[in-house]
Amino acid sequence: MEKINRRSFIKNVTAGAAAVTAVAAVGCKPGEQKSASEEKQLGEMSHRVHNTSGDVVSLLGYGGMRWPTVGSGRNAPLDQEEINRLIDYAYNHGVNYYDTSPRYCQGHSEEAMGIALSKYPRNTYFIATKLSNMSPGDMSFEASKRMYENSFKFLQVDYIDYYLLHNIQGIAQFQQRFIDNGMLDYLKKEKEAGRIRHLGFSFHGNKECFDYLIDNYTWDFVQIQMNYMDYRNGQRASGNVDGEYVYNRLAEKNTQAIIMEPLLGGRLSSMVPPLTERLKAQRPDRSVASWAFRFLGSFPNILTILSGMTYMEHLVENVETFSPIEPCSEDDFALLEDIAKAILDYPMINCNYCNYCMPCPYGLDIPGIFQNYNKCINEGQFAFSSHDENYKKARRAFLVNYDRAVPTERQAKHCIGCRQCVPECPQRINIPATMQMVDDYVEKLKQNLEF
Ligand code: SF4
Ligand code: SF4
Known part of the structure; x- marks a missing residue:
């Protein structure tokens, strides 16, 4: 596939939109729907098809990194009742891709997601989780295998649809966590045995590392950070390689991308008033966040876009944005490029509030x-x-x-x-x-x- 420049971007938008419509016709929309009097009428949730397995995946995926808690504070327990309510709403509105990790929410995200999804037929949703063997104590074969096996237990499943080598930041770290300990070979055998359906990785490294991973190994999908800030300003916006580069390299390989941080940890859903006003002037009734989703929804080689929706209000709004997604026009794309440049003029800290750096031994939040x-x-x-x-x-x-x-x-x-x-x-x-x-x-x- 060609690299995307401004002109081919627009061409691909049209092709992508056509594909979305075709898929929506066969798209699954499990569960009951509420009546028109109860809620706003929505169209069909946009879907994409995995290019080798044929999975029909909702374009909006649910990220389980930021579940609601009962009370505040780092050790506050997860609010299972509210998580059930959120997942019920998502499931009943066509969201069928659920992403988690043994690292999220102090290690409780998988279990909470497993409880909430367990009442639904297993073949109506896709589970993605990760080998998050990031701390030195987790990197041995035994500890990594234990982490992998626990994911099945917590999620209450006997196969995982999308399994990721989590948070690869460099070649040496990749070797240590997945090659030297034999874990990648082990996971490949697990895939042959049918306990993993797709094997991929999530990426936060540099160009050299990305090229190494995709030129030397075959992957069923790759999870990347991409949004309209990182697309051409990755280094400045988040310290990462440009989304445009990694997206185009994946497209060349015909490997689909799963998107994380579409809103840069919320920085693209709430921004300084002058920039909010520019977006609102174009679409007064739509949220600032919807622009970031529509930007990504315009790229055809994206399988799903993850959003960690802590509050029902965000979930309802995002479901609306994706039902169906309306790709960006050339003018929209130009406006977002301008907005991205303007955001860089503000002295924001590139933090996505992921908590990976916690706990600080000196107690800092x-x-x-x-x-x-x-x-x-x-x-x-x-x-x-x-x-x-x-x-x-x-x-x-x-x-x-x-x-x-x-x-x-x-x-x-x-x-x-x-x-x-x-x-x-x-x-x-x-x-x-x-x-x-x-x-x-x-x-x-x-x-x-x-x-
Ligand atoms: S500073 Fe901590 S919370 Fe912020 S992005 Fe880095 S690891 Fe995540
Ligand atoms: S004391 Fe400062 S440098 Fe050390 S872990 Fe805490 S925040 Fe990081």
């Missing part, structure tokens, strides 16, 4: 600190200089929000720069340096210094 910082920028509660017109208001709002969002003993000033968190970060954030930057900013505000 790393994602919480970064999330609050980004939120303040997005909501206009950030002073770029002490001479800003809104400095007084922004200063107060930032300091109040910071104390509310992050307990004092878990704030940036307590970072000792041990760097233990650094290798865990898939977005390649220099966490201690960023902590220092946040703390410097907070101190300037607290002491009312000129900057």
